[in-house]
Amino acid sequence: xxxxxxxxxxxxxxxxxxxxxxxxxxxxxxxxxxIHSIQQYFSVTAAQASLTVTFAQVSYALGLLLxxxxxxIVNKTKFIPLLMFFAAVGLFICxxxxxxxxxxxxxxxxxxxxVAAQVLIPLAAIxxxxxxxxxxxxxLMSGLLVGLLISTSMAGLLSNLFNWQLIYLxxxxxxxxxxxxxxxxxxxxxxxKMSYLQIFHSMGQLIATERRLVYRSLLGxxxxxxxxxxxxxxxxxxxxxxxxxxxxxxxxxxxxxxFGALSTTFLGRIADRGHTKLLTWxxxxxxxxxxxxLYFGGQYLVSYIIGFGVINLGLVLVHTSNQNIIFRLRPxxxxxxxxxxxxxxxxxxxxGSALGVYGWHxxxxxxxxxxxxxxxxxxxxxxxxxxxxxxxxxxSEQQISSN
Numbered sequence: 001x002x003x004x005x006x007x008x009x010x011x012x013x014x015x016x017x018x019x020x021x022x023x024x025x026x027x028x029x030x031x032x033x034x035i036h037s038i039q040q041y042f043s044v045t046a047a048q049a050s051l052t053v054t055f056a057q058v059s060y061a062l063g064l065l066l067x068x069x070x071x072x073i074v075n076k077t078k079f080i081p082l083l084m085f086f087a088a089v090g091l092f093i094c095x096x097x098x099x100x101x102x103x104x105x106x107x108x109x110x111x112x113x114x115v116a117a118q119v120l121i122p123l124a125a126i127x128x129x130x131x132x133x134x135x136x137x138x139x140l141m142s143g144l145l146v147g148l149l150i151s152t153s154m155a156g157l158l159s160n161l162f163n164w165q166l167i168y169l170x171x172x173x174x175x176x177x178x179x180x181x182x183x184x185x186x187x188x189x190x191x192x193k194m195s196y197l198q199i200f201h202s203m204g205q206l207i208a209t210e211r212r213l214v215y216r217s218l219l220g221x222x223x224x225x226x227x228x229x230x231x232x233x234x235x236x237x238x239x240x241x242x243x244x245x246x247x248x249x250x251x252x253x254x255x256x257x258x259f260g261a262l263s264t265t266f267l268g269r270i271a272d273r274g275h276t277k278l279l280t281w282x283x284x285x286x287x288x289x290x291x292x293x294l295y296f297g298g299q300y301l302v303s304y305i306i307g308f309g310v311i312n313l314g315l316v317l318v319h320t321s322n323q324n325i326i327f328r329l330r331p332x333x334x335x336x337x338x339x340x341x342x343x344x345x346x347x348x349x350x351x352g353s354a355l356g357v358y359g360w361h362x363x364x365x366x367x368x369x370x371x372x373x374x375x376x377x378x379x380x381x382x383x384x385x386x387x388x389x390x391x392x393x394x395x396s397e398q399q400i401s402s403n
Contacts (some may be wrong), residue, residue: 007124008132013185014139017120020084020178021140022147023171024117027087027110028056029148030094030167032231033156033251037164042100055104057350059111064118064343069199071119071335077186080123083116084179091172095165106168117144118342122334125327126189131272134324138268141320145261145312153251160248192332203336210329210337215386216322217341219280221348222379223318226287226372227311228352230294233360233368243301256305260312264320271324280383283317287376290314291369298365318379319345 007013031038031052039049071079090109097103121140128136155167194202206213238245238253245253271279290311297304326337352375359368 006129006132007127007187008129008136014124014136016178016181016185017124018140018143019147020080020182021117021120021144022150023174023178024084024087024114024120024147025144026147026151026154027091027114027171027175028060029151030155030171031056031107033152033235034159034164034167037159038100038103041164042103044100048100052100052103052107055107056111057346057353059108060115061343061346061350063112063115064339064346067112068115068118068339068342069203069336070196071122072192072333073194073196073199074191075188076119076123076191077183077188080116080119080186081179081183083113083119084175084182086113087116088172088175088179091168091175095168095172097165118338119335121323122327122338123186123189125334126331127187130328133327134268134271134320135265136268137323137327138264138266138271138320141264141268141316141323142261145264145316146258149254149257149261149312153248153255156248156251199336202333203340206330206333206336206340211389212386213326213329213337213340215382215389216326217344219379219382219386220319220322220341221344221351222375222382223283223287223315223348224345225348225352225355226291226375226379227315228349229356229359229368229372229375230308230311231349232353232356233365236360237298237365238301238304242299253301253305253308256309257312259309260314260316263313264316267317267320268324271321276321276325277387279317279321280386283314283319283321284376284380284383286310286314286317287379288373291372291376294372295366295369298369 035046035049035052038044038052039046042049067083087110090106090111090113093106093109094103095106097106117140121137121144124136124140125133155164158164158166158170234254235250237243238250267279290307290313293303293307293310295307297307322341323338326341327334330337355371355375356368359371363370
């Protein structure tokens with residue numbers, strides 16, 4: 001890699017990329033606190049309005065699988081702004097929707113093309129010195145996670161002050177501005193000569209040959225699933241007795257997760273020094289501890305807030321170590337590696353949300369917490385398999401060198 005491609009010292013570009021990651025990630029979550037307003041505005045049932053969230057999640061997963069890998073074979077400098085342009089189109093469709101079907105179409109477009117953030121992150125990993133990869137990726141992940149956490153709060157606040165469509169309009173305008181700036185500032189990086197169908201064959205080979213990618217993807221998926229239980233239960237828990245919080249206050253509670261998100265740059269530096277195992281197991285322990293606070297959070301709001309902040313920190317610890325590891329596996333296939341990992345990651349999130357609803361309806365908050373702990377245990381299992389694989393690999397290499 002040529003020296004001019006090291007973007008780790010270009011602070012203005014890194015900030016621009018981090019903001020873009022946050023805006024793209026947040027765009028897919030605006031609808032979550034707006035379901036009641038959407039239901040009333042279009043005079044539809046709660047079930048119909050709730051389908052908007054499902055369309056957002058499914059379309060994002062499809063974008064991760066079908067669009068993100070393309071980043072390895074095209075000019076990312078043009079591809080990323082193009083994705084953001086289409087995401088802005090989707091946001092404007094949502095903002096000016098005259099019926100629910102139109103909102104669904106806009107939501108699907110936003111979900112598919114807001115994966116631009118998942119093309120930006122591999123680009124940053126390619127255009128950064130290897131010893132600073134964790135630091136730079138961590139910084140962008142801070143932007144992504146902060147954007148995700150703030151998005152629901154901003155959507156609820158603007159809905160209460162003005163109307164629910166305003167967040168889509170403002171976000172679409174910001175998306176276009178950022179796309180134009182990124183087109184001017186993003187560095188050019190090498191691409192791989194490969195057809196679209198060959199991409200998926202290559203991804204299959206990665207899954208078959210890169211055992212650590214599989215283990216780390218499953219570990220990340222289980223960790224995000226444990227966190228996602230809160231996404232599907234937070235509103236029903238905190239708006240009912242004994243809390244009875246308003247929608248805006250529920251959004252404010254989630255802001256405590258920002259402190260965990262802001263730690264990713266610091267944690268990335270630790271990962272760059274080779275301490276990924278420490279970060280991984282620390283994250284798993286922190287995730288387990290968080291569920292103790294969250295369990296008592298069923299009765300005490302302070303305990304829930306602490307637990308919500310702690311679980312965000314645990315997820316960041318695991319995710320930072322995972323990305324530091326997977327981006328070093330195949331430097332020539334970072335887009336495809338990220339696609340495999342993030343697709344598993346968000347499949348885990350969707351499963352966690354569904355399990356949270358199941359636990360709530362079949363055993364209340366206690367059952368939801370039990371499922372959360374079981375998912376953390378599953379994450380620990382895959383972390384142990386990854387550790388065992390590394391040890392066997394090291395022993396095999398030592399035997400070969402000694403012979």
